[in-house]
Amino acid sequence: MKVIRAKQMGMCFGVRDALVQVEKLAQEGETAVLGALVHNPVLREQLREAGVHELDPEQEQRARPERVHVITAHGVSEKQRMQWKLQGLRLHDTTCPLVHRAHVRLAELVGQGLHPVVIGTRTHVEVRGLIGDYPEVTVIGGEEDLGDLPEKVDLGVIAQTTQPLEQVLKLLEKIRARAGGRRWCFATPCVNRPKIARRPCAIFVGRRT
Numbered sequence: 054m055k056v057i058r059a060k061q062m063g064m065c066f067g068v069r070d071a072l073v074q075v076e077k078l079a080q081e082g083e084t085a086v087l088g089a090l091v092h093n094p095v096l097r098e099q100l101r102e103a104g105v106h107e108l109d110p111e112q113e114q115r116a117r118p119e120r121v122h123v124i125t126a127h128g129v130s131e132k133q134r135m136q137w138k139l140q141g142l143r144l145h146d147t148t149c150p151l152v153h154r155a156h157v158r159l160a161e162l163v164g165q166g167l168h169p170v171v172i173g174t175r176t177h178v179e180v181r182g183l184i185g186d187y188p189e190v191t192v193i194g195g196e197e198d199l200g201d202l203p204e205k206v207d208l209g210v211i212a213q214t215t216q217p218l219e220q221v222l223k224l225l226e227k228i229r230a231r232a233g234g235r236r237w238c239f240a241t242p243c244v245n246r247p248k249i250a251r252r253p254c255a256i257f258v259g260r261r262t
Contacts, residue, residue: 062092065215067149071126072096074147079103087137088178090125090147127178127246128152128175128187151214152179157182158240162209167238168200172224173213180213198225207236 064072068091078084083253085106093095097107108114110129114122114137121143124134128148137144163169169190173180191201202208210228212221225239 063089064093065126065149067151071123071147071149073122074145075100075105076103078121078123078145079105083117084123085120086125087114087129088125088127090123104205114140114142116143118143121145123147125178126152128156128182130182131156132185133182149214152182155183155211159187159211161210161217161236162211162240165209165238166207167236168203168206168208170208170210170228172210172221173212173216177213177215179215181214183196183211193224193228196224196227199224199231200226202231207234208232208238210237210239212239 071090075084075086075090081108083109084104086100086111087108089107090095090100090105093098099105106120108122110133114232122137122145124144124146126147126149134144135244159169169184169187170193171180171183171190172193173183175181175184175192180192184192191198191203193199193201208228210225212225229237
């Protein structure tokens with residue numbers, strides 16, 4: 054039998070670093086993760102055996118002074134973060150730096166008066182965190198969603214960091230074509246392509262004439 058190994062395997066550096074942090078926290082005291090830190094069932098079981106609790110982030114949490122509550126590498130909205138703080142939770146943030154940068158860029162675009170657009174999967178935890186502060190946001194998961202783009206407003210576009218680059222660029226071109234003479238901006242810290250995973254944020258600003 055011939056075994057072929059994938060060229061890219063394992064986990065992204067954001068999740069890897071979060072895992073290291075949680076393992077250290079568990080050694081120091083009671084630790085709970087607000088959501089799934091990793092998808093790998095073996096690693097999740099190892100965390101449980103190490104005493105790490107996995108909590109449903111959608112449920113109201115009860116504050117416990119001795120417990121540290123961990124925000125996963127996927128990040129959360131500022132609205133959710135403030136809600137947990139008001140509940141008295143002691144938080145430890147392991148949000149991936151690239152995801153954090155995506156939050157910052159999206160806030161900058163909205164601050165410029167642009168309508169927020171996120172290229173990604175609406176149900177993905179990272180996207181839920183990105184859109185949680187912007188009820189007016191438009192999420193584009195595929196070409197079938199392009200009709201949801203609002204008319205006569207300038208667009209500020211960000212991409213889910215784990216989206217394939219080719220998919221993002223394809224949808225971006227479709228968005229640009231629909232923008233017509235309107236201003237549109239695209240800002241993303243990275244997309245799912247190993248060679249550019251650590252490159253700095255790229256911003257494209259355009260206006261079709």
